[in-house]
Amino acid sequence: MAWCSGPGSAVGVLATLRAPAAPLPPPFDRLTQREREVAAQLASGRDNQQIARALGLSPKTIRNTLSIVLAKLQVADRVQAALPRPRGRTVAATPA
Numbered sequence: 001m002a003w004c005s006g007p008g009s010a011v012g013v014l015a016t017l018r019a020p021a022a023p024l025p026p027p028f029d030r031l032t033q034r035e036r037e038v039a040a041q042l043a044s045g046r047d048n049q050q051i052a053r054a055l056g057l058s059p060k061t062i063r064n065t066l067s068i069v070l071a072k073l074q075v076a077d078r079v080q081a082a083l084p085r086p087r088g089r090t091v092a093a094t095p096a
Contacts, residue, residue: 013043013082030072038065039073043082 023029024036031039041051048066052059066078075081 013040027073031069035065035069035072038062039069039081042066042069042078045082 024031028036028039037055038051041054046054048059048062051057052062055062057065066081070077070081073081
């Protein structure tokens with residue numbers, strides 16, 4: 001699957017996160033099933049309250065899980081986590 005940018009980008013992220021048969025590309029392969037569920041909800045544009053309701057979890061659990069997801073994906077915020085990236089590349093910090 002080729003990564004694209006623009007309004008349809010979330011579709012590619014969701015497809016990658018939801019595809020159970022094929023191994024996930026890095027860095028998604030480092031996420032647990034629950035972390036992938038939360039990341040998929042995030043990529044759909046949902047806020048923490050909406051994710052918590054959809055998954056039957058507390059908002060605090062979602063905050064904690066999102067912190068772990070952001071660390072594993074090596075991104076600074078939820079916007080970067082939802083952005084598509086080429087296979088095999090993680091988002092690196094911009095050089096100072």
